[in-house]
Structures are given as C-alpha cells and as structure tokens.
Amino acid sequence: MLDSTVVNQTQEVLDSLNDALAQGDIERAAALFATDSYWRDLVAVSWNLKTVEGPAGVADLLSHQLAHTRPGNFTIQPGEVPAEEGGVVTAWITFETAVGRGWGLMRLRDGKIWTLLTALQELKGFEEPRGTRRPMGAEHGARKDRSSWKERREAEQAELGITTQPYALIVGGGQGGIALGARLRQMGVPAIVLDKHDRPGDQWRSRYKSLCLHDPIWYDHLPYIKFPDNWPVFTPKDKVGDWLEMYTKVMEINYWSRSEVTRASFDEASGTWTVEVNRDGTRVTLHPTQLVLATGMSGKPNMPRFPGMERFKGTIQHSSQHKGPDEWAGKKAVVIGSNNSAHDICAALWEGGADVTMVQRSSTHIVRSDSLMEIGLGALYSEQALANGITTEKADMIFASLPYKIMHEFQIPLYDKMRERDAEFYAGLEKAGFDLDWGDDGSGLFLKYLRRGSGYYIDVGASQLIIDGEVKLAKGGIDHFEEDAVVSCCRFRGQRVKLT
Numbered sequence: 001m002l003d004s005t006v007v008n009q010t011q012e013v014l015d016s017l018n019d020a021l022a023q024g025d026i027e028r029a030a031a032l033f034a035t036d037s038y039w040r041d042l043v044a045v046s047w048n049l050k051t052v053e054g055p056a057g058v059a060d061l062l063s064h065q066l067a068h069t070r071p072g073n074f075t076i077q078p079g080e081v082p083a084e085e086g087g088v089v090t091a092w093i094t095f096e097t098a099v100g101r102g103w104g105l106m107r108l109r110d111g112k113i114w115t116l117l118t119a120l121q122e123l124k125g126f127e128e129p130r131g132t133r134r135p136m137g138a139e140h141g142a143r144k145d146r147s148s149w150k151e152r153r154e155a156e157q158a159e160l161g162i163t164t165q166p167y168a169l170i171v172g173g174g175q176g177g178i179a180l181g182a183r184l185r186q187m188g189v190p191a192i193v194l195d196k197h198d199r200p201g202d203q204w205r206s207r208y209k210s211l212c213l214h215d216p217i218w219y220d221h222l223p224y225i226k227f228p229d230n231w232p233v234f235t236p237k238d239k240v241g242d243w244l245e246m247y248t249k250v251m252e253i254n255y256w257s258r259s260e261v262t263r264a265s266f267d268e269a270s271g272t273w274t275v276e277v278n279r280d281g282t283r284v285t286l287h288p289t290q291l292v293l294a295t296g297m298s299g300k301p302n303m304p305r306f307p308g309m310e311r312f313k314g315t316i317q318h319s320s321q322h323k324g325p326d327e328w329a330g331k332k333a334v335v336i337g338s339n340n341s342a343h344d345i346c347a348a349l350w351e352g353g354a355d356v357t358m359v360q361r362s363s364t365h366i367v368r369s370d371s372l373m374e375i376g377l378g379a380l381y382s383e384q385a386l387a388n389g390i391t392t393e394k395a396d397m398i399f400a401s402l403p404y405k406i407m408h409e410f411q412i413p414l415y416d417k418m419r420e421r422d423a424e425f426y427a428g429l430e431k432a433g434f435d436l437d438w439g440d441d442g443s444g445l446f447l448k449y450l451r452r453g454s455g456y457y458i459d460v461g462a463s464q465l466i467i468d469g470e471v472k473l474a475k476g477g478i479d480h481f482e483e484d485a486v487v488s489c490c491r492f493r494g495q496r497v498k499l500t
C-alpha cells in the first residue's frame, strides 16, 4: 500500500472513532473494533489498568466510562507515519480526555482496530514544568530578604512530614518508588519516599558481589535522566546503587532513609491514612492522602525450612545474605535452586575456588544472553533500535500495546529461533542432566516471568560450567540436613551431597 493510502485509511478510522465518541454512539464506536480485538487502557479512559476484548468489551468499557472521561480527538501523532506490514497497519496516535492528554499505539487489520493502547501522559492544567515551561532558577531583579534555591529546598525538607503533611507517601525507595517520587516532584505533588535502608540504592548494593543487571541499558532508563551513552550495557549492581542515590539527590526527591513503615490504616471520614514510621529510632506519624506501596516483588527473602537445619554445622545462607565467593575458596558449597541467582552464585563460587554443587528440583528455562539481546530484545532495546528511531519510551509502549492474552503469539517464534540457534548448547545441558523448559507454551522468558515471576536463567556463562561438569548437578528436592550433609530426595532419594 502507498504511504498516503495507509495514512488516509488510518485517519478515517480515527475520524470515525472521534465522531462516534462525540455523539455518544457506543455501538458505532465498538463496531470499529475487529471481533478478536483488544483495547488496553493505561489509566486514560478507565482510570485503571484495563484490557477489554472485542466489540462487546469495548461497548462495556465505554458504557461505564465515556460520559466521565470523554475520550476523543484521536489523531495520528505529529511527525509519525503509519506503516503497513503483513496486512497490519501500525500507527502512533495521540488523544485527549476531559482531564488529560495521552498517546498510544493502534494496529489495524482489514480496516478494523485489532489492538489499541491508550496511555494517559498528563493532566490538563498540571503539565510538567519541562521544556518551554522549565523553571527559571534565577530570579532576576532585586528583592529584599530573598531566599536561595538551596534555602527553600532545606525549608521544605525541614517542614514536610513534620509541620506539613505529604499528599503522597511512597513506602519503598527502590527504583520503582524513586521513579514515582521524581514524577510527583515534577508535578508539584508534596510527596515523601521512605525506605528502611541507610542510603538510596542500598537494596542493590546489598546483593551478591558478582551481580550485574541482566537487562541491557536501553531497558533500564529512569524518567528525565537517561544513562549516558558510555554507560555499560549490563550495569554492575553497585553502579545501579550509586545511580539511584545520585538521581534521588539531583531530582530533589524528599527521601527519608533509615525509615521503616510499621503500620498503616485508612480513616474513611477524613479520607487520609495514618502511617506509623520508625525514622532512625524516632516514631513519626504521617497522614498522607495517598499511600503507595513500592516495596518490591523480589526483595523479600523466602527462606525455606528443612528438617535438621539446626544441627547442620556448616553455614546456611539465603541468597540475599550471600555476599560473594571471597570466603569460600577451597570449601564445598551446595546451592539449592537452579534459577538466575543460583546460577550467578554457582559461577562466582567456582571462580572463587569453591567446590560447587547445584541442586535442581524442577525444570528451568534457560536463554543465552546474547541470543536474548539479539533475537528477543534487539528490535526494541538496542543501539540498532535507537538508530531505527525506537527510543526506550516507544519500545515500552510497543511492549505495553501487546495484550497478555496474545503476547505468546509474538514470543513463540522468537524462542523457536533461539532454540534453533543454540541447539548445541541446549543438547549439552540436557546431556549434563539439566532439566530444561520453554515456558508453558514455548513462549519463553517474558511470559514465564509474567506468569510466575521466576523459573529462568539468562545465561552469562554458568551453563557452560554445568555442561563441563565444573559445577556439579544434583537433582530433586531437599529431604533433610544432617550435621555434615544435605540430603536430597525424589529422583535421587538418599543421594548425599557432602559439605565441609
């Protein structure tokens, strides 16, 4: 199709959608969607994270939301040209609601909407002070008793949470809490981010010594300040910690460290929370209107209990307590588990001169980092993607535009390719006795992460140690501990893996 035909076809669909929405004609708006279509809304129309399916789902969404949120003014995003490939037209779009502006991505198939992503970007009247709206910093002219930027900032820090209440309180100052804190700050929302650690970034600093991010740099940016273009592809964990600490400071986030929330309750009458905080030994009570829990999903150790652990004479550590291999040279170590941390820790122990055995209970999905970067992520998150105009913001939106229900259809072919490319590697692992899987339907890492949050290793070298027998492999669960042994059960019941 000619570019101009694609543009016209796209704008026609958007015009029809605008017209139907403006007329309040829900049936006509819904009829623009294909039978097997998806509308994924991020806060814009539903005020929630919501995906609806097919014309009936669209009609249902609009019957509840159209009158309040009044979406409309859908148009092709300025500077973007819709593209057609394999019968699918993909178009970047913008739109408005009664209170905000947003952008999104639309895919058309046979002239009907197949997928529509709508994401709210800003609220009217509360646009962020960026670009032409940025603050002056200096106040030109002469005025008695003026205060400096630093003095105003110090006064704010001294008052917020003490004599004035934050509108929003964010519990957890990892990257999620910090990024939200930065956005609220730009929007002028009085907010405090608090964390029990000593310094921003400590969550990362406290992890095992060899840890580097498994995701590449193009995937990792925070809002407003991108990592510089000489930053390593896979950021070492202490650098992540330092970046978060620097970011917290220069983004002027009101960050309370050494502060732990111990209790929170909501008062319906006042519409505020009462939150008890232990701030470096002092009890503080806060009354925010909004309470955000950004306490992470991978940060809380899950320590299993096995019979006999108390009799065991060696060291037992959860991976979150394990600092690295330095004290393990010449010793025997059993690592229970076969996912990412287990592999990283096994490899580092082996490098540090320990005698290492990994215990695998159930199958693991393994994907080589190089293959994942090239085949799985390259089109969206890479230098090449950037050169093709796919910024991290666009890549995130493209990823978000795929409803989870059909995401596997896009993922399976990629993982088939990786399986073929690394066939020899997988054969080696199987020969070593390692149990592999590819996720429930062969859809690989992302779906496995979304469905389970675990069950995989992005291989950066430990698999070869298993293939070569340098890291030994034991199979099955743990039955019990003895004074000087871990005893695994199931398929190799009674097999003893001796520790010193």
Ligand SMILES: Cc1cc2nc3c(=O)[nH]c(=O)nc-3n(C[C@H](O)[C@H](O)[C@H](O)COP(=O)(O)OP(=O)(O)OC[C@H]3O[C@@H](n4cnc5c(N)ncnc54)[C@H](O)[C@@H]3O)c2cc1C
Pocket (backbone or CB within 6 Å): 171, 172, 173, 174, 175, 176, 177, 178, 194, 195, 196, 197, 203, 207, 211, 212, 213, 214, 215, 259, 260, 261, 262, 294, 295, 296, 297, 298, 299, 341
């Ligand atoms: C070993 C390991 C490796 C990982 N590698 C990667 C990777 O390569 N790429 C990736 O994207 N993700 C990785 N993750 C997942 C990682 O946890 C998250 O990406 C990231 O830390 C999530 O940030 P977050 O802000 O959601 O939570 P966290 O970083 O976990 O932060 C939550 C914060 O909440 C604080 N907190 C909890 N309860 C309270 C309370 N009651 N009061 C005050 N503070 C509280 C904690 O102190 C913590 O600092 C890894 C996780 C682990 C454990």
